[in-house]
Amino acid sequence: MYPSKFDYVRVQSVEEAVRVLGEHGEEARVLAGGHSLIPLMKLRVLRPKYLIDIGGIQGLKYIRRDKNTLRIGALTTYFELENSLEVSRTHQVIASGASVVGDPQVRNWGTIGGSLSHCDPSGDMGSCVLAARGLMHVRGPSETRTVESDNWFVDTFQSALRQGEILEEIEFQVPPGKLGGAYLKLERKSGDYAIVGVAVSLALDSSGKCSYAGIGLTSVGATNLRAKNAENAILGKIPTKEVISEASEEAFKEVTPSDDPLRGSAEYKKEMVRVYVRRGLEKALEAARSS
Numbered sequence: 697m698y699p700s701k702f703d704y705v706r707v708q709s710v711e712e713a714v715r716v717l718g719e720h721g722e723e724a725r726v727l728a729g730g731h732s733l734i735p736l737m738k739l740r741v742l743r744p745k746y747l748i749d750i751g752g753i754q755g756l757k758y759i760r761r762d763k764n765t766l767r768i769g770a771l772t773t774y775f776e777l778e779n780s781l782e783v784s785r786t787h788q789v790i791a792s793g794a795s796v797v798g799d800p801q802v803r804n805w806g807t808i809g810g811s812l813s814h815c816d817p818s819g820d821m822g823s824c825v826l827a828a829r830g831l832m833h834v835r836g837p838s839e840t841r842t843v844e845s846d847n848w849f850v851d852t853f854q855s856a857l858r859q860g861e862i863l864e865e866i867e868f869q870v871p872p873g874k875l876g877g878a879y880l881k882l883e884r885k886s887g888d889y890a891i892v893g894v895a896v897s898l899a900l901d902s903s904g905k906c907s908y909a910g911i912g913l914t915s916v917g918a919t920n921l922r923a924k925n926a927e928n929a930i931l932g933k934i935p936t937k938e939v940i941s942e943a944s945e946e947a948f949k950e951v952t953p954s955d956d957p958l959r960g961s962a963e964y965k966k967e968m969v970r971v972y973v974r975r976g977l978e979k980a981l982e983a984a985r986s987s
C-alpha cells in the first residue's frame with residue numbers, strides 16, 4: 697500500500713515548524729516517529745499534501761529534572777522513557793507504560809508527543825500521563841499555552857491541539873512522599889493494543905496514608921480516562937486490602953466501555969477494569985512502600 701503523493705519538508709526548529717504549518721494549513725501534517733501517521737497515510741485514511749518532519753529538532757528530545765518538576769520533550773521516544781532512571785525515579789508509571797507499547801521497533805520510533813497528539817483511546821501513554829497529571833506545553837503561531845491532561849483528551853483521535861500548533865513538552869510535578877507507579881496491560885498477545893490498560897501513580901505520606909492517587913484507563917471509552925471515584929476511594933486512607941478493593945469497585949462502576957469484536961465485550965472489559973485496577977494499585981503500593 698502506498699500513500700497518496702505529498703511534499704516533504706524537514707524543519708530544524710519549532711518556530712520553523714509552526715511557520716510552515718501556518719503556510720499550508722489543513723493540508724499539512726506534522727511527522728514525528730511516523731508510527732501512527734504513516735500507516736494511516738498508507739491506508740489513505742489521511743492524505744496530507746505536506747509532511748512537516750519535526751524529527752530533526754534536537755530541542756524537542758530531552759528528559760530534564762528541575763527540583764520537583766520533570767520535563768519531557770515531545771520527541772522523546774518510548775525507548776528513552778522506558779530506560780530513563782530520571783523518569784522511573786519519580787514517575788514510574790510513565791516508564792512502565794512506555795515499556796509495553798507495541799514492540800521494540802515501535803518503541804524506538806514512537807514518541808510521547810506523537811502518541812498524545814494522535815489521541816487514540818487505545819494508546820497506553822495517554823492513561824499514564826493522566827495518572828501523573830501531565831501538563832502539555834503547546835506552541836502556536838501567535839502564542840504558547842499549557843493544557844492540563846484532564847482537558848487534553850477531547851474525543852477519539854482528537855486532542856486539545858488547535859490547527860497550526862505543535863506539542864513541545866510534557867511537564868510533571870513530583871508529589872511529596874514515597875512514590876510508586878505501574879502500568880498494567882491486558883493484551884491478546886505481546887505487542888498488541890490493550891484490551892484494557894490501567895495506569896496507577898501513588899504517593900504515601902509519613903503515616904502511610906495515600907497523599908496522591910492517579911488512575912488512568914486505556915481502551916474503555918472514547919478517550920483515555922481518569923478513574924476519579926476510584927482515586928477518591930483511596931486518597932487520604934491507608935491503602936489496606938479493603939480500601940484497594942473498594943477503589944477497584946469504584947473503577948468498575950465508573951466505566952462504560954463498548955463491545956469490541958476483536959478485543960472483547962463491554963461486560964468483559966468492565967470486569968477486567970476491576971481486576972486490573974486492584975492489581976495496579978497493589979503493584980504501585982508495593983513500589984511506594986519499598987522506595
Ligand SMILES: Cc1cc2nc3c(=O)[nH]c(=O)nc-3n(C[C@H](O)[C@H](O)[C@H](O)COP(=O)(O)OP(=O)(O)OC[C@H]3O[C@@H](n4cnc5c(N)ncnc54)[C@H](O)[C@@H]3O)c2cc1C
Pocket residue numbers: 725726727728729730731732733734735770771796797798799802805806807808809810811813814818819820821857861862863864887888889890
Ligand atoms: C505495529 C504498531 C503497534 C503499535 N502498538 C501500540 C501499542 O501497543 N500501544 C500504543 O499506545 N501505541 C501503539 N502504536 C502506536 C505508536 O505508539 C505511535 O508511535 C504513536 O501513537 C504515535 O507517535 P509517533 O511519534 O509515531 O507519531 P506520528 O505517527 O508521527 O504522529 C501521530 C500524529 O500526531 C501528530 N503529531 C506528532 N507529533 C506531534 C507534535 N509534537 N505536535 C503536534 N502534533 C504531532 C501527527 O501529525 C499525527 O497526526 C503502535 C504502532 C504500530 C505501527
